[in-house]
Amino acid sequence: MTDARAITRKDLMGVFWRQFCLQASWNYERMQAGGWLFIVLPVLQKLYKGNPEGLKKAATRNLEFFNTQPYLAAPILGVALALEERIALKGDIGGDSVTAIKVGMQGPFAGVGDSMFWFTIRPIALGLGISLAEGGNILGPIVFLLVFNVFHLATRYYGVTETYKLGTGFMSSLASGGVIQRISEAASVLGLTVLGVMIAQMVSIPFTFKLGVGEAAKTFVSIIDSIIPNLEALGLTFLLWYMLRKGITPVRILYLVLAFSLIGTFFKFLG
Amino acid sequence: MTEAIIITIIATLLAWESQSFGQFQMHNPLVSGTIVGLALGDVKTAIEVAIPLQLIFMGAMGIGASTPPDALLGAILGTSLAIKGIEVETAIALAVPVAFVAVSLNTLIRTINTFTMHYMDRLIAKENYKLFNIVHLTFNPALILIRNILVVFPAVYYGAEAVQAVLDVIPPFIISGFNVAGKMLPALGFGMLINMIGIPHLMPFLFIGFILASYLPITLIGVSVLGVAFALLYDYFATKLKAKGGGGGDDLSALMKD
Numbered sequence: 001m002t003d004a005r006a007i008t009r010k011d012l013m014g015v016f017w018r019q020f021c022l023q024a025s026w027n028y029e030r031m032q033a034g035g036w037l038f039i040v041l042p043v044l045q046k047l048y049k050g051n052p053e054g055l056k057k058a059a060t061r062n063l064e065f066f067n068t069q070p071y072l073a074a075p076i077l078g079v080a081l082a083l084e085e086r087i088a089l090k091g092d093i094g095g096d097s098v099t100a101i102k103v104g105m106q107g108p109f110a111g112v113g114d115s116m117f118w119f120t121i122r123p124i125a126l127g128l129g130i131s132l133a134e135g136g137n138i139l140g141p142i143v144f145l146l147v148f149n150v151f152h153l154a155t156r157y158y159g160v161t162e163t164y165k166l167g168t169g170f171m172s173s174l175a176s177g178g179v180i181q182r183i184s185e186a187a188s189v190l191g192l193t194v195l196g197v198m199i200a201q202m203v204s205i206p207f208t209f210k211l212g213v214g215e216a217a218k219t220f221v222s223i224i225d226s227i228i229p230n231l232e233a234l235g236l237t238f239l240l241w242y243m244l245r246k247g248i249t250p251v252r253i254l255y256l257v258l259a260f261s262l263i264g265t266f267f268k269f270l271g
Numbered sequence: 272m273t274e275a276i277i278i279t280i281i282a283t284l285l286a287w288e289s290q291s292f293g294q295f296q297m298h299n300p301l302v303s304g305t306i307v308g309l310a311l312g313d314v315k316t317a318i319e320v321a322i323p324l325q326l327i328f329m330g331a332m333g334i335g336a337s338t339p340p341d342a343l344l345g346a347i348l349g350t351s352l353a354i355k356g357i358e359v360e361t362a363i364a365l366a367v368p369v370a371f372v373a374v375s376l377n378t379l380i381r382t383i384n385t386f387t388m389h390y391m392d393r394l395i396a397k398e399n400y401k402l403f404n405i406v407h408l409t410f411n412p413a414l415i416l417i418r419n420i421l422v423v424f425p426a427v428y429y430g431a432e433a434v435q436a437v438l439d440v441i442p443p444f445i446i447s448g449f450n451v452a453g454k455m456l457p458a459l460g461f462g463m464l465i466n467m468i469g470i471p472h473l474m475p476f477l478f479i480g481f482i483l484a485s486y487l488p489i490t491l492i493g494v495s496v497l498g499v500a501f502a503l504l505y506d507y508f509a510t511k512l513k514a515k516g517g518g519g520g521d522d523l524s525a526l527m528k529d
Binding site: 020021023024025026027028029030033034035037038041045052055056059060063070071114115118119122123124126127128129130131133134135136137138140141144145148149152182185186187188189190191192193194195196197198199200201202203204205206228229230233234236237238240241243244245250251253254257258260261262264265266270271 | 290291292293294295296297299301302305309314315316318319321322325326329340367371374381382384385387388391392395396398400403404406407408410411412444445447448449451452454455456457458459461462463464465466467468470473474476477478479480481482483484485486489490491492494495497498499501502503505506509510
């Protein structure tokens with residue numbers, strides 16, 4: 001497109017920087033809606049230069065409900081901007097197509113983002129950071145931030161620039177190929193494997209009591225370890241997971257664990 | 272006094288970072304605790320408190336519309352109180368409930384934001400785009416600042432001494448009880464993670480990881496590399512299976528017939 005109002009690389013960089021403020025006015029009613037409009041507003045103002053009515057209409061439709069994993073808003077922004085540009089310059093598609101693409105993409109992309117970032121990259125990066133930080137080493141938090149944010153920034157940067165370039169064609173191929181679900185599942189495989197390691201290394205129930213009499217008495221923990229090491233950690237995790245599934249809130253489970261620990265130390269079977 | 276002001280400022284800047292500007296994950300206890308440690312000149316103690324808190328809040332995240340426990344607030348108070356002299360275990364035991372109680376304050380803030388949203392609607396209707404930008408960027412951060420002045424400042428200012436006075440009358444089994452809870456609570460975070468991943472047929476991978484770590488002296492990096500290999504293999508076979516259009520039982524049932 002040769003129109004002076006067309007979106008340039010500079011405009012896309014503006015979108016890249018503004019997207020860090022996506023959640024600044026997060027609310028229960030329309031969630032990231034205010035952030036979405038904040039991000040695309042300068043581009044809309046350029047596209048509708050000298051057309052205040054068109055700008056107002058575009059701004060209003062970009063203030064509708066929106067919510068996704070914050071980093072994965074980037075590819076949705078790229079596609080939506082490609083559409084907005086076409087609406088403003090050619091006018092051969094309706095404004096409701098932007099809404100449709102946002103509604104269609106926010107759910108699956110939230111799923112991909114959650115499994116990639118919250119279930120996989122963050123736990124792994126934190127695991128690395130924690131093991132380095134042991135003993136008070138400041139390298140721990142630094143490594144965590146570096147590892148996590150390489151993925152974070154790459155997603156936000158290429159998310160906006162690449163999907164804008166590829167426009168809508170890319171997205172429909174993504175959705176039809178079931179690629180979104182494939183990425184989710186593959187990321188979850190990695191996430192669960194690492195989670196298994198962390199359960200073994202970071203959870204424990206410090207039982208103190210012994211079974212048997214006199215010289216033959218063995219601590220309960222050593223008996224567990226002779227079956228499968230850390231089995232009690234795995235059992236506890238599954239018990240708490242089961243309680244969560246039954247709809248017991250995390251706060252209540254927290255209090256239950258606290259109560260159990262206090263009873264345990266009072267009667268001296270934990271310590 | 273100065274310390275309480277510094278901690279309140281740090282807590283506010285980090286809360287802004289995690290909610291309004293950035294989301295580089297600096298609110299995680301591992302990072303926020305260390306920053307408090309740097310400010311108060313005792314990184315070692317700060318990290319000692321931050322690591323268990325990090326494990327407890329590993330699975331705490333805002334998925335969709337949920338408001339997660341405020342790990343940042345807990346970490347800030349826990350580390351600063353520990354540096355100001357209370358026992359590490361006690362600091363952790365105080366930080367965890369703070370993080371959960373703070374949820375109600377954050378829910379209130381996000382409810383107030385709903386009214387801001389309606390105000391922003393009116394601004395767009397009046398074509399006042401400049402004010403729209405300002406409102407979007409400042410209203411929620413202002414509420415966070417108010418929250419911290421009301422919560423963080425007094426907690427740090429009166430904290431250590433008030434806490435110590437209470438501590439002197441607490442029987443020792445309570446302190447060690449909190450210590451024990453700290454060893455068990457990471458399971459809650461991990462349980463929340465498993466719950467949210469929610470793909471039952473992938474659970475065997477959790478057992479593989481668990482058994483590897485329980486029997487072998489393997490590091491997290493080693494397992495991560497293995498996990499990537501598993502993920503690629505899984506994707507390859509899952510895609511292949513789908514392309515065939517049938518279930519995995521086909522070959523087997525064909526064999527059974529012979």
